[in-house]
Amino acid sequence: MISEFKDFIAKGNVMDMAVGIIIGAAFTAIVSSLVADLINPFIGLFTGGIDFSNMFVVLGEGDYASLTAAQEAGAAVFAYGSFINAVINFLIVAFVVFMLVKMVNRIKSAATAPDEVAPEVETGPSELDVLLEIRDALAKQG
Structure with a gap:
């Protein structure tokens, strides 16, 4: 184990x-x-x-100066400002991650792409071509 x-x-x-x-x-x-x-x-x-962080609606009775005061008093609070902050935070994180992935993909493609295609160098006839020529030459003689 x-x-x-x-x-x-x-x-x-x-x-x-x-x-x-x-x-x-x-x-x-x-x-x-x-x-x-x-x-x-x-x-x-x-x-x-x-200030989005201090936007809230008290569900029920009470008037509070801040979200923290309402939460400490135990009031039921609809804190939509905190949600707006969370959405903004998420959008920024998503955009930064998108840009990061895009940059990494660009670096990967640049690293894997061939720098320059080397011109093909002709080295003469292949082994098969030479054997075919020999066969044809022998067929003409015989």
Whole structure:
């Protein structure tokens, strides 16, 4: 059982997956910061200072100054601003992954494409051609 576990861990797929998960977690932190710190302020600027993260509707009684206050009070809250932020975050991640895959595919195709097609060099008649000539010559003599 231990040797099977060692074989499982030693496989390249498991290590690739582990690296992908770690990089994905770091990538998520970068994208979250990109959205929260760089993109949302511009969206807020273009929409007249709207902060999506604090958009909510209280389902029931109560008036709360912020989403956090409503959630801490235990009120039923429809936090559509958080959903808008999640959608923006998803679209940015999807676009960045698309661009990354596109770049990797371009690099792969450039690496596998032949640099220059070498001109074919004629080396003379093939072995079959020579044998056919000998056969024909023997047929004429006989």
